[in-house]
């Protein structure tokens with residue numbers, strides 16, 4: 001299947017075709033396969049970033065055992081977390097569903113200590129799993145996705161395009177690049193909902209997320 005990876009070193013979107021049993025791009029030693037990253041999403045396309053894969057490598061290396069991944073990637077229309085979930089961006093993992101409380105705490109402490117993740121969710125919020133992610137900061141709202149504008153590149157643009165396409169604003173496909181056609185789709189959307197923002201900022205993200213999540217393409221009960 002198709003995998004898009006945003007490479008932070010070159011500021012380019014990379015496209016791969018790999019079988020489900022293959023490791024994700026930039027993953028060492030089969031630490032994480034496409035199948036594990038895909039989880040229960042029905043998507044035929046996946047995306048992540050080079051830094052996210054490197055953070056996973058580091059965590060796995062230091063943990064010295066396989067890390068079970070119960071939930072990683074979702075499309076925005078599939079729902080499953082809050083409106084601006086980092087899972088839609090392909091930069092986060094819900095792991096350790098198979099571990100005891102003690103082991104999960106150890107993995108939590110390791111993930112914090114390594115400083116390769118931007119956010120490790122407090123364990124009181126994740127009673128049966130452990131969430132860590134590589135989110136972009138600062139965000140456009142008090143929490144959530146960053147502001148985007150013409151010529152922005154990366155996974156947040158993919159989520160933007162995915163949301164717009166789901167609502168029938170045509171971005172000309174999913175390529176992670178905020179070009180002319182994505183800009184036209186953004187402007188049409190903003191004009192429909194009377195949002196005046198330069199590029200995509202808090203109000204646009206909030207409106208998009210509230211309209212698109214759980215858009216009926218999958219059953220919310222399948223997920224957490």
Ligand SMILES: [Zn+2]
Nearest residue numbers: 092093094131
């Ligand atoms: Zn999560």
